[in-house]
Amino acid sequence: MKILVPIKRVPDPATTIRVLSDGSGIATDNVKWVINPFCEIAIEEALRIKEKQTGEVILVTVGQSTWQEQLRTGLAMGADRAILVKTDAALDSLAIARILAKIAGDEKPDLVILGKQAIDDDSNQVGQMLAEMLGWPQATFASKIEIAADKISVLREVDGGLETIGFKLPAVVTADLRLNEPRYASLPGIMKARKKEMKEIAADSLGVDLAPKLKTKTLAAPPKRQGGRKIASAQEMVSLLHTEAKVI
Amino acid sequence: MGDVLIFAEHEGGHFPKSTLTAVHAGLELAKKRGGKAIVVVAGDAPEAAAGEIAKYGVAKVIALAHPALKNYLADAHTQALAALAKKEGAEFVIATATAMGKDLFPRLAARLGAGMASEITAINDDQSFVRPTYAGNVMATVEIDGPIKVLTVRGTAFDAAKPGGAVAPVEKRNAEIDAGALKMEFVSFNATKSDRPQLTEARIIVSGGRGLKAAENFKTVLEPLVDELGAAMGASRAAVDAGFVPNDLQVGQTGKVVAPELYIAVGISGAIQHLAGMKDSKVICAINKDEEAPIFAVSDYGLVADLFKAVPEMTEEIKKLKHS
Ligand SMILES: Cc1cc2nc3c(=O)[nH]c(=O)nc-3n(C[C@H](O)[C@H](O)[C@H](O)COP(=O)(O)OP(=O)(O)OC[C@H]3O[C@@H](n4cnc5c(N)ncnc54)[C@H](O)[C@@H]3O)c2cc1C
Ligand SMILES: Nc1ncnc2c1ncn2[C@@H]1O[C@H](COP(=O)(O)O)[C@@H](O)[C@H]1O
Numbered sequence: 001m002k003i004l005v006p007i008k009r010v011p012d013p014a015t016t017i018r019v020l021s022d023g024s025g026i027a028t029d030n031v032k033w034v035i036n037p038f039c040e041i042a043i044e045e046a047l048r049i050k051e052k053q054t055g056e057v058i059l060v061t062v063g064q065s066t067w068q069e070q071l072r073t074g075l076a077m078g079a080d081r082a083i084l085v086k087t088d089a090a091l092d093s094l095a096i097a098r099i100l101a102k103i104a105g106d107e108k109p110d111l112v113i114l115g116k117q118a119i120d121d122d123s124n125q126v127g128q129m130l131a132e133m134l135g136w137p138q139a140t141f142a143s144k145i146e147i148a149a150d151k152i153s154v155l156r157e158v159d160g161g162l163e164t165i166g167f168k169l170p171a172v173v174t175a176d177l178r179l180n181e182p183r184y185a186s187l188p189g190i191m192k193a194r195k196k197e198m199k200e201i202a203a204d205s206l207g208v209d210l211a212p213k214l215k216t217k218t219l220a221a222p223p224k225r226q227g228g229r230k231i232a233s234a235q236e237m238v239s240l241l242h243t244e245a246k247v248i
Numbered sequence: 249m250g251d252v253l254i255f256a257e258h259e260g261g262h263f264p265k266s267t268l269t270a271v272h273a274g275l276e277l278a279k280k281r282g283g284k285a286i287v288v289v290a291g292d293a294p295e296a297a298a299g300e301i302a303k304y305g306v307a308k309v310i311a312l313a314h315p316a317l318k319n320y321l322a323d324a325h326t327q328a329l330a331a332l333a334k335k336e337g338a339e340f341v342i343a344t345a346t347a348m349g350k351d352l353f354p355r356l357a358a359r360l361g362a363g364m365a366s367e368i369t370a371i372n373d374d375q376s377f378v379r380p381t382y383a384g385n386v387m388a389t390v391e392i393d394g395p396i397k398v399l400t401v402r403g404t405a406f407d408a409a410k411p412g413g414a415v416a417p418v419e420k421r422n423a424e425i426d427a428g429a430l431k432m433e434f435v436s437f438n439a440t441k442s443d444r445p446q447l448t449e450a451r452i453i454v455s456g457g458r459g460l461k462a463a464e465n466f467k468t469v470l471e472p473l474v475d476e477l478g479a480a481m482g483a484s485r486a487a488v489d490a491g492f493v494p495n496d497l498q499v500g501q502t503g504k505v506v507a508p509e510l511y512i513a514v515g516i517s518g519a520i521q522h523l524a525g526m527k528d529s530k531v532i533c534a535i536n537k538d539e540e541a542p543i544f545a546v547s548d549y550g551l552v553a554d555l556f557k558a559v560p561e562m563t564e565e566i567k568k569l570k571h572s
Contacts, residue, residue: 132359219389
């Protein structure tokens, strides 16, 4: 089983994000960069499938040279090799999916596992777009994956309950939080990762349309909510909700 | 130009409030762009549902029928909607960012070669849209280039459309689907059973966090308050991860986004990822024993107390209020 895992570098979810005063971006001076948490889960799932059945786990990221750090971390977790598709341009999900489709076309994986959403842009788009471009079935927001021979069955958390869908491989799956608990990179893992293959490809050498259709004009901080009032007792709370807020 | 195709998700012919917010946003967009608002209802027999949504002030309703549209599957729905959007010459295709909308619309955008903005919260007059990013810490103003644009809306950011005006004509169409290209299979659906209102529909939500300490306490401590208020029950991710409650109760960046009239957070610290899912609620109450808990910074009414004492007291007090 050959599994391709596209990953993204994002600010640590514990970082407080501040918008630059001119609205052109976010302040990055105190940001710690990590693998997008959903992508970590995708890597973990790929590793577990490989450990059950043998195979290869290939990481790919579309970004700047610094993103190699996150690829290296994924290799230390146990992935076999990594591809950096290098670009300094601000790409939209469509362009990223086109690049990933091209890589998938070259690598011919049986399965592509992505995160369900990148916690910086919160788009929740790339996996679904990639599936359509490849003409493959998709299972988004997976909380359980079962593979038997060339068939996959996926449990999905949807509104109002749990859905199971199934299909033949190859396919695209996007990982939800409940899919697994990602492992940490071990010390021997980190040592081994240094020797693993990291291929670099220039994004504009791939011959795909990279012009973004979705463009960000400006960023702003959300309106601040006024809160902080403290109430003395449960009785007073109920009374205020009734007489002042008039919500009960 | 300027026409808006609204995908109206239905549950067995019934339109939840979340769908009606997309209808509202679609009507607003069509008005701003000088186009028509066209609704599409897809299914194996969508006519009855289509007749229902025709009462909501839109220009036209299309009942898009095909046996392959019986159970929702992304590949069949993508094919059917892409073909329809092209045929109608729509400039915008729009839906609510429900589990289905999130699954379907990016795939649809890819098939149409269209740019897509997810979970917009506002439609500006200058052809741009606003959408939250970084768990709601950053509001991005975005533009989409190209003849066709794909959008999902955040349900809490728009009102629900209301019936009124002339009833729109309903056109039945057979969906264009290449059945040979369909690869996905529906296996089963396990509905969560609950007598309480759904999270995204409820007027009041009471959510519990790790502070409740055990599944048992959700039943004995939190549920009486929930039921006394006729509220929906929610939870933090920590509570869900600990197995106290099922996962579809999770509120937050990666769970449900809600904005009820009253949100009561019990034993929840108020991590940014949780706030992302509830900070637009009209009134926020918090009960937490730690006076420094970040949830208090966004709360209109904060009570620093042990929840095991305060919650039963509140429940008692509400009972008294009802009987007075
Ligand atoms: C990528 C990512 C996505 C995430 N998405 C979400 C999401 O969608 N939703 C979400 O909720 N979280 C999400 N999280 C997790 C989030 O960061 C927090 O870990 C989580 O919200 C904490 O839940 P909690 O407040 O219940 O627990 P804690 O932070 O442990 O808080 C428990 C609170 O209970 C209080 N308490 C304890 N005992 C009592 C008592 N007897 N009486 C009164 N108060 C008491 C404590 O003072 C404390 O404030 C996400 C995290 C990541 C990394
Ligand atoms: N620049 C990128 N390089 C590689 N994979 C990406 C990139 N951006 C997004 N992805 C993948 O797509 C998933 C969903 O991202 P998004 O659609 O941006 O929310 C992520 O979890 C990644 O698996």
